[in-house]
Amino acid sequence: VANFSARGASACRGEGPGRRRTRRRHKKRRKWERRRGERERECSSIPEQESCPPAPIQAQNLKPVNYEYKEGHEYTVCSHIQNGAFGEVYCVKDNSTGFQCAAKRIPLDRFRSEEVSSWSALNSSRIVQLYGAVREDAFVTLFMELKKGGSLAQLIRESGRLPQDRALFYQEQVLEALEHLHSRRVLHRDVKADNVLLSQDGEKAFLCDFGHSEKLGLNGKSQVPPTGAGLQGTETHMAPEVVLGEGCSSQADVWSSCCMMLHMLNGCHPWTRYYTHPLCLKIANEPPPIKEIPATCNPCTADVIKMGLEKDPIKRALAAELRAKVKEALKQVGGLRSPLKGPYQEPA
Numbered sequence: 001v002a003n004f005s006a007r008g009a010s011a012c013r014g015e016g017p018g019r020r021r022t023r024r025r026h027k028k029r030r031k032w033e034r035r036r037g038e039r040e041r042e043c044s045s046i047p048e049q050e051s052c053p054p055a056p057i058q059a060q061n062l063k064p065v066n067y068e069y070k071e072g073h074e075y076t077v078c079s080h081i082q083n084g085a086f087g088e089v090y091c092v093k094d095n096s097t098g099f100q101c102a103a104k105r106i107p108l109d110r111f112r113s114e115e116v117s118s119w120s121a122l123n124s125s126r127i128v129q130l131y132g133a134v135r136e137d138a139f140v141t142l143f144m145e146l147k148k149g150g151s152l153a154q155l156i157r158e159s160g161r162l163p164q165d166r167a168l169f170y171q172e173q174v175l176e177a178l179e180h181l182h183s184r185r186v187l188h189r190d191v192k193a194d195n196v197l198l199s200q201d202g203e204k205a206f207l208c209d210f211g212h213s214e215k216l217g218l219n220g221k222s223q224v225p226p227t228g229a230g231l232q233g234t235e236t237h238m239a240p241e242v243v244l245g246e247g248c249s250s251q252a253d254v255w256s257s258c259c260m261m262l263h264m265l266n267g268c269h270p271w272t273r274y275y276t277h278p279l280c281l282k283i284a285n286e287p288p289p290i291k292e293i294p295a296t297c298n299p300c301t302a303d304v305i306k307m308g309l310e311k312d313p314i315k316r317a318l319a320a321e322l323r324a325k326v327k328e329a330l331k332q333v334g335g336l337r338s339p340l341k342g343p344y345q346e347p348a
């Protein structure tokens with residue numbers, strides 16, 4: 001179903017439309033919403049590539065035809081960006097507008113509706129925009145804005161490891177995204193450098209990949225059994241309460257973000273220099289990996305990681321608290337001064 005959200009449209013709208021066109025569009029939107037109400041009563045099962053019409057203000061740059069938006073017909077794959085346990089990510093181009101975006105293609109039996117429903121609860125400039133979702137044969141394809149700076153994980157691989165100021169710079173933006181998620185009771189569950197995307201100039205970071213996410217209960221606790229299929233994130237970044245199968249909260253994302261901090265500073269995931277997989281027993285029984293904080297780190301940066309790697313989620317800093325500490329640490333180190341692509345630094 002090609003259902004390009006209004007927000008998606010605003011995210012990729014071309015030049016601002018004239019007022020007359022805006023009024024026409026609002027009239028169309030009211031009509032579409034009336035019709036949508038009627039349809040929602042009709043369409044119980046959504047047959048492939050049919051049913052719900054595109055959103056009221058269809059994305060200006062993604063043009064479904066008769067509700068179809070198929071690879072090789074309405075859009076073309078330009079290049080392969082990344083593969084993962086979830087499926088594949090491509091750069092695609094709309095055949096009628098030439099607009100480029102990213103597309104994540106997920107086998108239907110691995111797709112979780114939370115990937116879209118969690119995103120839909122959010123509205124932050126720190127989160128990658130979703131343009132729409134299409135079911136095509138045995139796949140679901142999620143279209144999103146293309147981030148030409150690639151992923152933070154790619155930057156770490158290319159750099160060896162990141163300078164402290166740049167690690168803090170990205171950590172602060174990821175914690176801003178987590179603050180937003182947690183304020184809306186969304187748990188990401190797979191915070192790591194692979195799921196942080198960068199603008200081309202490396203100045204902006206965006207959280208992506210809600211494939212493991214879930215909506216927390218009113219008590220702020222996870223509502224799904226800890227061994228829920230597809231809910232496993234990345235073992236090296238898992239919080240102790242997650243590996244122990246205890247009801248987790250948004251604090252699990254804070255732990256993961258500090259594992260990502262160690263990844264940025266050392267050029268390798270935590271635990272992996274000292275232990276082999278499976279790591280879950282080590283994560284549960286060993287002290288937090290604060291011995292992996294580089295000795296060259298500013299004491300304030302070390303405090304950030306210690307506050308986020310508290311094994312007790314109740315004692316662990318909240319995303320907002322940790323973000324304030326990161327800002328202080330960034331100030332202490334003189335702000336962001338290192339170049340995006342500096343000299344290669346051997347991983348620790």
Ligand SMILES: CN1C=C[C@@](O)(C#Cc2ccnc(-n3nc(C(N)=O)c4cc(F)ccc43)c2)C1=O
Binds near residue numbers: 194
């Ligand atoms: C809004 N939305 C929709 C689907 C979503 O859950 C995802 C994802 C995902 C997973 C892995 N990788 C990427 N990924 N996307 C891009 C891009 N948009 O440019 C990208 C670019 C890379 F270089 C590497 C991986 C990338 C995106 C989600 O969050």
